[in-house]
Amino acid sequence: MSAIRLLVLGAVRQHGRAHGYQVRNDLEYWGAHEWSNAKPGSIYHALKQMAKQGMLLAHDIAPSTAGGPPRTEYELTEAGEAEFFALLRAALSQHDQKADVLSAGIGFLLDLPRTEAVALLKERVRGLEEWRSAVTEYYTPEGGPGQLGHIGEIMNMWVHSADSGAEWTRGLIERIEGGAYVFAGEGEPFVGVLAEGQENPYATRAVHPEDDR
Amino acid sequence: MSAIRLLVLGAVRQHGRAHGYQVRNDLEYWGAHEWSNAKPGSIYHALKQMAKQGMLLAHDIAPSTAGGPPRTEYELTEAGEAEFFALLRAALSQHDQKADVLSAGIGFLLDLPRTEAVALLKERVRGLEEWRSAVTEYYTPEGGPGQLGHIGEIMNMWVHSADSGAEWTRGLIERIEGGAYVFAGEGEPFVGVLAEGQENPYATRAVHPEDDR
DNA sequence: AGAAGTCTAGTCAAGTTTGACTACTTGCCG
DNA sequence: CGGCAAGTAGTCAAACTTGACTAGACTTCT
Numbered sequence: 001m002s003a004i005r006l007l008v009l010g011a012v013r014q015h016g017r018a019h020g021y022q023v024r025n026d027l028e029y030w031g032a033h034e035w036s037n038a039k040p041g042s043i044y045h046a047l048k049q050m051a052k053q054g055m056l057l058a059h060d061i062a063p064s065t066a067g068g069p070p071r072t073e074y075e076l077t078e079a080g081e082a083e084f085f086a087l088l089r090a091a092l093s094q095h096d097q098k099a100d101v102l103s104a105g106i107g108f109l110l111d112l113p114r115t116e117a118v119a120l121l122k123e124r125v126r127g128l129e130e131w132r133s134a135v136t137e138y139y140t141p142e143g144g145p146g147q148l149g150h151i152g153e154i155m156n157m158w159v160h161s162a163d164s165g166a167e168w169t170r171g172l173i174e175r176i177e178g179g180a181y182v183f184a185g186e187g188e189p190f191v192g193v194l195a196e197g198q199e200n201p202y203a204t205r206a207v208h209p210e211d212d213r
Numbered sequence: 214m215s216a217i218r219l220l221v222l223g224a225v226r227q228h229g230r231a232h233g234y235q236v237r238n239d240l241e242y243w244g245a246h247e248w249s250n251a252k253p254g255s256i257y258h259a260l261k262q263m264a265k266q267g268m269l270l271a272h273d274i275a276p277s278t279a280g281g282p283p284r285t286e287y288e289l290t291e292a293g294e295a296e297f298f299a300l301l302r303a304a305l306s307q308h309d310q311k312a313d314v315l316s317a318g319i320g321f322l323l324d325l326p327r328t329e330a331v332a333l334l335k336e337r338v339r340g341l342e343e344w345r346s347a348v349t350e351y352y353t354p355e356g357g358p359g360q361l362g363h364i365g366e367i368m369n370m371w372v373h374s375a376d377s378g379a380e381w382t383r384g385l386i387e388r389i390e391g392g393a394y395v396f397a398g399e400g401e402p403f404v405g406v407l408a409e410g411q412e413n414p415y416a417t418r419a420v421h422p423e424d425d426r
Numbered sequence: 427a428g429a430a431g432t433c434t435a436g437t438c439a440a441g442t443t444t445g446a447c448t449a450c451t452t453g454c455c456g
Numbered sequence: 457c458g459g460c461a462a463g464t465a466g467t468c469a470a471a472c473t474t475g476a477c478t479a480g481a482c483t484t485c486t
Contacts, residue, residue, distance in 0.1 A: 039474065040435090046472090154243075154319050157315065160377065164377035167373075252444065252445075254444060
């Protein structure tokens with residue numbers, strides 16, 4: 001699964017009600033276009049698809065005050081709320097998620113209660129450790145390693161990345177357990193969306209200036 | 214771009230001539246179904262598409278000796294050869310590639326001359342360093358970090374992974390410069406495909422026993 | 427004032443990925 | 457010897473992603 005659905009659901013959810021362009025802007029604000037496949041086509045597709053599947057409610061709205069075609073506003077249904085949390089939990093706890101999914105998960109981390117966030121991250125560490133040992137076993141045939149040739153370097157890479165991922169996750173767990181951040185149900189929540197009309201301070205910044213593909 | 218094209222081209226190339234099922238088996242042999250989207254549909258699609266685009270030559274072959282529908286064998290054209298090396302170079306040198314692409318690149322590393330392999334990996338390290346500093350800048354607004362809230366953790370994750378990726382790459386460069394492995398043009402090449410009829414020693418091993426999605 | 431550019435909001439065709447399914451053969455078990 | 461699991465080779469529809477494109481309204485420069 002890609003990160004799009006989680007990102008879109010999360011964005012709509014923080015607004016309460018949002019149209020595609022708003023979602024698109026939030027994702028850019030979060031830098032998500034840099035580390036995920038959050039392109040217009042994907043976003044609008046996800047919105048329509050999830051509306052069709054009953055996770056979002058679509059309201060047709062008169063053409064906006066500021067030009068452009070008529071908009072559609074979306075709102076989470078109960079099924080959408082459930083899906084959001086399911087995706088969020090999966091993003092945080094499963095080690096075999098691409099980095100974009102994990103990033104999105106971190107972005108919505110505070111929508112969970114503190115204890116659950118910690119539990120999910122601990123499960124993630126456990127998964128990484130298992131995966132690590134599975135990889136070493138798989139790529140270690142009868143005669144011990146060394147006869148693998150350079151293919152062993154693939155294993156090496158995965159082991160390295162599992163270790164580093166686990167280390168980072170442990171650090172995050174520590175910070176959370178140490179009382180950092182304000183989680184769900186702990187008071188004034190963190191608001192990470194652009195208000196109507198607020199400009200995006202990062203909009204024109206190129207994070208990726210060398211990227212000219 | 215996903216890793217599929219590189220994997221498929223590389224597999225066909227090592228055989229000289231191969232049909233889809235053979236490619237499918239090689240990828241499983243390499244463990245690629247674990248770390249990439251190498252599913253039957255994707256493989257056959259890639260073969261057909263690349264044949265249509267002139268990178269592969271398709272030969273229709275009589276139904277195999279051992280059951281199943283008629284097969285098609287493929288062979289690289291010159292354009293295919295060029296594409297293979299272009300993808301391989303991109304996979305190794307660009308930091309902003311998903312892990313599956315890098316893995317595939319490592320798998321075909323020895324198809325390049327030693328000096329070029331090192332050069333590409335060094336470029337990769339450079340890219341990672343640039344990306345690292347771009348991320349820290351992007352997520353460090355006027356007032357210094359700290360007012361980001363948990364969103365800073367996303368940055369933290371990317372920085373961590375850039376550092377760890379660079380470290381691993383440097384290690385690999387060292388091993389290669391230290392004389393490890395036999396690269397293109399240095400004598401008997403490493404053969405990483407299953408011969409006709411050879412059984413896959415890993416075929417039934419589950420690398421991922423906990424994965425029950 | 428007119429041209430050029432940007433903002434808003436979204437569509438579309440082409441390409442890719444997924445996961446389940448087909449159809450035929452051989453090996454093996456009781 | 458009947459059946460059924462496993463292997464061989466591949467197809468297909470549905471979903472998703474990509475990158476380019478549309479079209480109106482407002483802004484800015486000359």
